[in-house]
Amino acid sequence: MSEKFDVIVVGAGPAGTSCAYTCANNGLKVLQIERGEYPGSKNVMGGVLYRQQMEEIIPEFWKEAPLERPVVEQRFWMMDKESVVTFGYKGLEWGVEPYNNFTVLRAPFDQWFAKKGIEQGVLLITETVVLECIVENGKVIGVRTDRPDGEVFADVVVLADGVNSLLGKQLGYHNEFRPDEVALTVMEVINLPKEKINDRFNLEDNQGCTIELFGDSTKGNLGTAFIYTNKESINIGVGTTLSSMIKAKLKPYDLLDYLKTHSMIKPFLEGGESAEYLAHLIPEGGYHSVPKVAGNGVLLVGDAAQLVNAIHREGSNMAMASGKMAAETIVEAKSRNDFGESSLNLYREKLYDSFIIKDLEKYKDAAHTFETHPQYFKEYVPMMNRAASKFFTVDGTPKREKQKQIMRSITGERGTLKVLQDMYRAWKAVK
């Protein structure tokens, strides 16, 4: 394997394959290395794939990619123990071209996507772990794999090695995470006949629904749960920051079972058959946790660069966009034949000038605010539920009096000043 390539991409998830595909499409000689048996075999996602960033790589991909359902409805649930306050949006414009987003199952999707890269000329090697980057005179010049004689060289190495990014840590581009910078998420794929899914979620065959659940879905801990509809299965999952999981001494699978048997959720799953159980970390440190993304002969993309917007559950789109930006940078660097840090830093500029870092910057204090002020998930969600129950229960009390009672009970519980402080703090964190 001691051949030299233009680019080595480590990892075959959405970031790595977007980069490999775009590089090959521009005539570069690309080696992509995946540690799993096949692309997708190590990859986990709740299941929402955004159309825009994928289409910028493969136009009209929905005509051939293995997708589940185009999402036409996004619901948000503020859940208490035996009640829920809901809101959401359903729009049929999302159900027709060009679509907004789709539910997907990652193992089939990632295999398909990697195959598209191979068709562009990418050489994909699976079942191979990259043990370290080979650094010479301060420049990354290749990688060492766990294959015999497994050294291979390139002008640029792209680290798309996912949330744990051991390679990024080896290079000293970021430190080990703190437990509050990652969310531990577990999920199950539960098979259900198509008709049942359509009936229970009020959908037609080629329509999907997503529900994000807050509050009692994580027993009030900082995190969210989700229910996404596939063609003939449902993905149901729950995650909290690892620090919250540790602090509350929660077993993630117990939390998942709590969710599955919750009175508000159980009817959706009735008669379902579990098909797979999956655990994964999500990099949720946001803006402050983004490492150095460009170095001498090396770029970091996707989860390896911590590009996840936890508030909007966007990640795969940022992975794809960052992979494409990295590829475009490499193509330009190739024309200058300069793969040094200042040349590759163009990638950083592209990233920071795009929606990716702009969105992460917008929410840079959100995770910390909600982590250090647990009242939003623990107290306000139940409060909202009690307020809704009171307001909508017809018991002869005049509505104005009800409003007063609700306000009194909210300010009475936490104090007027504290409530105002809480509201201001939350607004500041997401404004």
Add this chain to the structure above:
Amino acid sequence: MSTKTIEEKQYLIRFKADKKSHLTVLDHDVCMTQCPDKLCTIFCPAEVYKWEGLRMQVGYEGCHECGSCRIGCPYQNIKWEYPKGGHGIVFRLA
């Protein structure tokens, strides 16, 4: 049926276990003397870690390779590597 226990959940997954563990507890005495809660036995999503009174049993064969134990161990007492290429967990769906 939908699963109820972690054992049932783990049965749903395909694993191609290596002969050698990719997870190593560096010093079992640290678990014994400094870590009364044995946190990894709680938050590990696959119940890989089980305390046996004197040492930590590591059921690496059922590991999801999520990385939580490496980050969550308060004593950085777990050496965490990827399983050999092609080994470890094989997700078939999501």
